[in-house]
Amino acid sequence: MPQANRMYSVVIGAVNGKFSDVFAKLATLHAKQNFAFAIIAGDLCAKSDIATDADREELAKLLRGEITVPLSTYFALGRQPLPDEVVDLLEKGHGELCSNLSILGRKVSMKTADGFWIVAVGGAHSASIDQSMSQYAAEYTNDDAQAAGKGLTNADIVVTSDWPAHVQDGTKNRYTGTPPPSVDSIANLCTSLKPRYHFSASEAFYEREPFFHNGPSPRSVTRFISLAPYGNTAKAKWIYAFSLEPAVDASKHLPPGCTASPLTGGKKRKLESQESDFNSFRYANGNGTDHYRPDQRRQKRSRNNPPPIPNQCYFCLSNPSCEKHMIGSIGAEVYLTVAKGPLSTHQTFPELGFPGHVLMIPYEHQPTMSAISDAATRQATVTEVQRYRDALQRMLVEKTKGEDGRAKLGAVTWEISRHSGVHFHWQFLPVPVDMVQRGLVEAGFDKEAENLNYPKFVKGFKEMQEIEEGNFFKVMIWSEALRKEMVMPLDGDFRFDLQFGRRVLGKLMGLAQRTHWKDCAQTVAEETADVEAFKKGFKEFDFSFEE
The missing domain is CATH 3.60.21.10 (Metallo-dependent phosphatases)
Structure with a gap:
């Protein structure tokens, strides 16, 4: 400057x-x-x-x-x-x-x-x-x-x-x-x-x-x-x-150590009131339920109950009830939080020192990435959320290398993109690399979709592009040696479980009892300890500290 x-x-x-x-x-x-x-x-x-x-x-x-x-x-x-x-x-x-x-x-x-x-x-x-x-x-x-x-x-x-x-x-x-x-x-x-x-x-x-x-x-x-x-x-x-x-004008780069504004924060909600205060839309991408059904009856109810505006949305930092103590990193367009009621626990990936279940949340209050009206902001958000995913994956490589120099963990990132949604975000979860290499993650999503009579996942590049013009559920599977994406269309008249991503991965990793975040509630002290451990582990990979 x-x-x-x-x-x-x-x-x-x-x-x-x-x-x-x-x-x-x-x-x-x-x-x-x-x-x-x-x-x-x-x-x-x-x-x-x-x-x-x-x-x-x-x-x-x-x-x-x-x-x-x-x-x-x-x-x-x-x-x-x-x-x-x-x-x-x-x-x-x-x-x-x-x-x-x-x-x-x-x-x-x-x-x-x-x-x-x-x-x-x-x-x-x-x-x-x-x-x-x-x-x-x-x-x-x-x-x-x-x-x-x-x-x-x-x-x-x-x-x-x-x-x-x-x-x-x-x-x-x-x-x-x-x-x-x-x-x-x-x-x-x-x-x-x-x-x-x-x-x-x-x-x-x-x-x-x-x-x-x-x-x-x-x-x-x-x-x-x-x-x-x-x-x-x-x-x-x-x-x-x-x-x-x-x-x-304000700088495009946030200064080192910068936090979200604390001035919109009110009293912390008590653990026992989480279910009613948070509602399902924050952690289940929902509309006040754990399912999505894009039929006429659902649309009618949505008109009667409009989605939350930014100061009511629990992913928006302008909301007085936004739990800023869970924020792990703050970028220019996106911030990271540890997951509320994480699927994984400290014992799942002991080499990490924290559960590892992370959310990547854009600042823009939009139901989908494509709904961000300003083209420059939309592209910057796409770039940064992908950059955060890459940084998280690099962290897994460095922290879980075995004697052979290979990482013991891969990762799955998933998103639910719906025009009637509330606030777009990605969820990130480490998984044993063997599950990725042997195709178990891919097969698990395919099989669970079949069991629930959902549409089949599409895996071809051109077909995925077409589906992503509408409502969809997307899975991104990663290891050092493998990359795989698969997309399910959500435009049909069927009841989609918003916990679907957690449900599949929970079954694969023996954590089925933790499928719903509400069953995994933590105290504020436990959440704070998790985010501090995450910050410590992620610090050398966190590009938000760069000038």
């Missing part, structure tokens, strides 16, 4: 009345870096109940113009009330306290001289406030948070006194101590504006891994950083320099 327009700025935690020291240090840094502007994310003034005579004299010197503020600096309305004399000057000066020092206020959006949009919500959260109070009163409501970003679809920087709710979900970086209050309306603000940086202040320094927001590619990425106060005894970071380029 070109760097010609990139500008450096700096953010500071709570100053707490130490104006001379902080602005002197800022002047030294500014002389070297030529910052575009500075932001004070925490309290500017000392707390009134513990302010010393020296603190009061410092404030008087600042207000008299005897302390130089070296560059344009915007200070947040912190959680502590401002001194009366400060409020008086702000009201008279329309938000300017002294030369180069202006307040961001309780609810504000502004554009800097360099073209950066800053949105701020200051003060402590309150259910309601007296609207006749000063605009510089250190309180805000949910309505204030909503109003701050009104009319904007994005921002470069968001500054808030409170943290967004759930910001510590799905992260390995935990805050030490008691974090500031976290508020849903602040999370909603961040989700709505998708800022490049979200700054706050706290008693200790905290930086979360960057997270991406749901939406079309390239996806907006936010970095959440909370600064410690100046002069803190732990010597935690109180100042942070960062760079931005105005009016630049």
